[in-house]
Amino acid sequence: MKKRYLPVLVLLLLSLFLGCGNQLRKPLHLSSKFVEENHMPNASEAAALPGALNGNGRLNLAGVPGITPTPTVYSNPNRAKSASKRIKSYSTGEEQNQSSSGHELTLEELRRKYKSTLFFKGSPRWRAVALTFDDAPDPRFTPQILDELQRNHVKATFFLVGKRAEKYPTLVRRIAARGHVIGNHSYTHPNFNKLSESAFRREVLKTNRVLQPLIGYDPKLLRPPYGNIRENELVWLANNGFKVINWSSDSLDWKGLKADEIIANIMKNVEPGAIILQHAGGGTGEDLSETIKAIPRVVKKLRDRGYDIVTVPELLDLPKSR
Numbered sequence: 001m002k003k004r005y006l007p008v009l010v011l012l013l014l015s016l017f018l019g020c021g022n023q024l025r026k027p028l029h030l031s032s033k034f035v036e037e038n039h040m041p042n043a044s045e046a047a048a049l050p051g052a053l054n055g056n057g058r059l060n061l062a063g064v065p066g067i068t069p070t071p072t073v074y075s076n077p078n079r080a081k082s083a084s085k086r087i088k089s090y091s092t093g094e095e096q097n098q099s100s101s102g103h104e105l106t107l108e109e110l111r112r113k114y115k116s117t118l119f120f121k122g123s124p125r126w127r128a129v130a131l132t133f134d135d136a137p138d139p140r141f142t143p144q145i146l147d148e149l150q151r152n153h154v155k156a157t158f159f160l161v162g163k164r165a166e167k168y169p170t171l172v173r174r175i176a177a178r179g180h181v182i183g184n185h186s187y188t189h190p191n192f193n194k195l196s197e198s199a200f201r202r203e204v205l206k207t208n209r210v211l212q213p214l215i216g217y218d219p220k221l222l223r224p225p226y227g228n229i230r231e232n233e234l235v236w237l238a239n240n241g242f243k244v245i246n247w248s249s250d251s252l253d254w255k256g257l258k259a260d261e262i263i264a265n266i267m268k269n270v271e272p273g274a275i276i277l278q279h280a281g282g283g284t285g286e287d288l289s290e291t292i293k294a295i296p297r298v299v300k301k302l303r304d305r306g307y308d309i310v311t312v313p314e315l316l317d318l319p320k321s322r
């Protein structure tokens with residue numbers, strides 16, 4: 001090589017090195033004070049609860065690579081509207097960067113930007129999956145789901161609605177006593193995309209405050225209703241020790257599907273690291289008896305295919321407590 005090319009080569013290597021460094025930059029961990037206010041659900045929140053509890057759609061999966069969303073028929077026009085809506089960008093002090101210049105961030109962009117806070121699945125290197133159950137506790141379905149899990153020697157992760165936990169504390173204690181992990185699923189099950197930041201914080205903090213004395217720890221895992229989350233909320237959760245757990249395989253069990261359909265929906269998106277969404281509670285008139293029926297068959301299929309069935313903290317190597 002001719003000598004006069006040497007400085008050019010050095011410059012090239014230097015710029016490559018600096019570029020990588022920038023990509024490896026870790027998310028900021030800022031200390032933040034909790035501001036908690038007393039919150040009683042207002043009339044519209046209370047009215048929204050049964051309808052909202054009709055289930056989690058695949059709203060969060062649009063545009064996430066590696067996850068092929070199943071076309072979903074939305075019976076509720078609000079769900080369809082919400083599904084097509086892009087997550088609004090938000091400027092927050094030190095987290096502010098090129099993406100806060102006014103354009104909206106997709107969930108995929110949020111996932112890449114906050115990869116240590118927002119999870120859809122675990123590492124593909126371990127042939128393991130996590131079963132997760134939302135909207136519990138519900139005396140109609142949760143006890144039977146707990147019994148099926150126990151019979152099949154499975155530990156799962158339950159995302160509880162704070163208001164229901166307050167109403168059925170014995171059931172909350174039973175979920176924890178059976179060795180399952182408990183996470184926060186908000187207090188009244190609102191769409192976080194439509195809340196003010198202070199209302200959002202109240203939903204999160206009030207739920208942890210209800211759960212902690214019942215289960216003996218302060219839940220670290222949070223699943224937003226419908227999987228909807230905004231950037232300002234993610235930043236606040238990251239700064240306050242929470243991890244946001246969405247899913248990569250949706251059973252769509254809340255639709256009242258037959259066990260065969262629930263199993264097919266789960267299995268078609270199963271891969272090492274998958275986080276599987278099911279429900280252990282429902283709205284008025286909702287029936288999860290097919291979810292209960294599906295459990296032993298899903299467990300058998302997963303084990304036959306060589307999967308370990310673990311909790312979310314095991315799958316993602318996270319603590320369950322903040």
Ligand SMILES: [Zn+2]
Binds near residue numbers: 056
């Ligand atoms: Zn839910």
